[in-house]
Amino acid sequence: MTAKIVMIGGGSGLPVIIKPLVQQNVDLTAIVTVADDGGSSGLLRDYVNIIPPGDIRNILVAMSEGDQDILDLFQYRFKTDDDFLAKHAVGNLLIAALTEMTGDISQAxxxxxxxxxxxxxxxxxxxxPLILHAETKHGEELKGEASITAAHQALDHVWVVDNEGNQDIQASPEAIEAILSADLIVYGPGSLFTSILPNIVVPGIREALQKTKAKQVYIANIMTQKGETDAYTDAQHLQVLNKHLQAQLVDxxxxxxxxxxxxxVDYQKWGEISKQVIQDPEAxxxxxxxxxSGDFLALRDAGAFHDGQKVTDVLLSLVEE
Known part of the structure; x- marks a missing residue:
């Protein structure tokens, strides 16, 4: 029987694990945040009123077995001096167009x-499209994923609202069903407060995660993230995740x-000073x-990333237990 694995997150972390995972005999689902308001995704969500397409685009490419030339075109981003099309990725425009044509993001x-x-x-x-809100450790409220990241303040918790400010939001039924029928739930890797938690706090998702019989795994980030998880240990990441799950669900x-x-690590290239996440197995x-604990490290592009194949091997072993 084919194992059902559900990955929850967004950003650039998930594709690293997805690429080797789709080569295995698994039924893989990615549930993606819709609270991104930066770059091309932010512009399209504001002008076309669709969910931000960037994370969805990257995951589609990671799961694709299609022609590489088509994938390169899908990922192509117009140059910054192209004025009207500046910074837009072709795939983002296609997602926006198909959403408008079909009237439904799922069909697109x-x-x-x-x-x-x-x-x-x-x-x-x-x-x-949803708007991410955060409260800092000092009680200040921040609005919008890009603003939260740029503020570089210690965060306490996050929540999401729709464009009218309502918290009564409907989760995608497909996402809920995938969680309930999963054998393994995987959180991350990715930004804790701005890629993973924005999914969990959507009404219906947390309840499904509390109800599912699936094993649950958190892939701790290799490096801390400035303003979000400064000096966090792996256990402190988990504590924040469990706090938003409102239960100790992670196995x-x-x-x-x-x-x-x-x-x-070239901190100037990646735009932040970060430190390696410290392990705290007792916590x-x-x-x-x-x-x-293991060697999950891949050093490339002057940065520290997960070795997707090594992580995949562990995930498959957990499914088989």
């Missing part, structure tokens, strides 16, 4: 999935134990989870 994604020959399912966590935490060379156990 389904069409693109056929065109790109994807192996898996991609569901937005909700079918309407396993995957943490990299290989040292990132001090002079390897992980206190949060009701089992720590899985």
């Amino acid at each position: 994604i389904a069409k693109l999935a056929r065109y790109l020959k994807i192996k898996g399912h991609v569901y937005p966590v909700a079918k309407q 396993y935490v995957l943490t990299n134990d290989q040292e990132v060379p001090a002079d390897f 992980i156990e206190q949060e009701g989870a089992k720590g899985i």
